[in-house]
Amino acid sequence: MTNKTMILCLGLKNSGKTLFLRTLASYPKSIGTKETVPTVGTNLIHVSFKRSNHSFTIQEIGGEMQQLWPQYFDDSKAIIYVIDQSSAIDISSNFVRLMEILTHQNVKSIKPILLILNKIDLNGPSSVDDIIEALFIPEMIKSFPMNRINLIKCSCSNGQGIDEVMKWMEQLPRK
Ligand SMILES: Nc1nc2c(ncn2[C@@H]2O[C@H](COP(=O)(O)OP(=O)(O)OP(=O)(O)O)[C@@H](O)[C@H]2O)c(=O)[nH]1
Numbered sequence: 001m002t003n004k005t006m007i008l009c010l011g012l013k014n015s016g017k018t019l020f021l022r023t024l025a026s027y028p029k030s031i032g033t034k035e036t037v038p039t040v041g042t043n044l045i046h047v048s049f050k051r052s053n054h055s056f057t058i059q060e061i062g063g064e065m066q067q068l069w070p071q072y073f074d075d076s077k078a079i080i081y082v083i084d085q086s087s088a089i090d091i092s093s094n095f096v097r098l099m100e101i102l103t104h105q106n107v108k109s110i111k112p113i114l115l116i117l118n119k120i121d122l123n124g125p126s127s128v129d130d131i132i133e134a135l136f137i138p139e140m141i142k143s144f145p146m147n148r149i150n151l152i153k154c155s156c157s158n159g160q161g162i163d164e165v166m167k168w169m170e171q172l173p174r175k
């Protein structure tokens, strides 16, 4: 019997959610595809891992729909939040959005959260470590016990970190 685990994929516009979903859907064949269009509404992909017989539905909510994110919290078992580490202007919005998610009553004490520091192949104006610090990610991780928050540095362009993401998904509780 397969079990489907529902995961929500959130993040600001242009952070890379659609490419992330596509990359996961047919990894490693998908590496190298880059063309996307901004998501209007939501976008669903299904991923199955044969070795563990564990299946997932991942739902992207387009960055345009930030105000509606909380409506989707209830139905998901976990949240993946994608951050474009090459975009310095997104730092404060990312911080505000993350705080809203982490303190929301349907999220704060139950859901595992994966922070994806995406576009690691690109050099932004700040170093990756500076972005991690500016977003207070170490403090976030410490304040949520039992490894509830994890961070993976990723490139949906060259596939770096995607294996680690798959391992994180496989250890999620089943439906
Ligand atoms: N270099 C590089 N480009 C990336 C990476 N991930 C995504 N992109 C590019 O970033 C742009 C936006 O990617 P999308 O996946 O459409 O972003 P999104 O978060 O789905 O955006 P919305 O749907 O508008 O919320 C596209 O041009 C992608 O090719 C990455 O890891 N590296």
Ligand SMILES: [Mg+2]
Pocket: 017, 018, 019, 037, 038, 039, 060, 062, 063
């Ligand atoms: Mg999208």
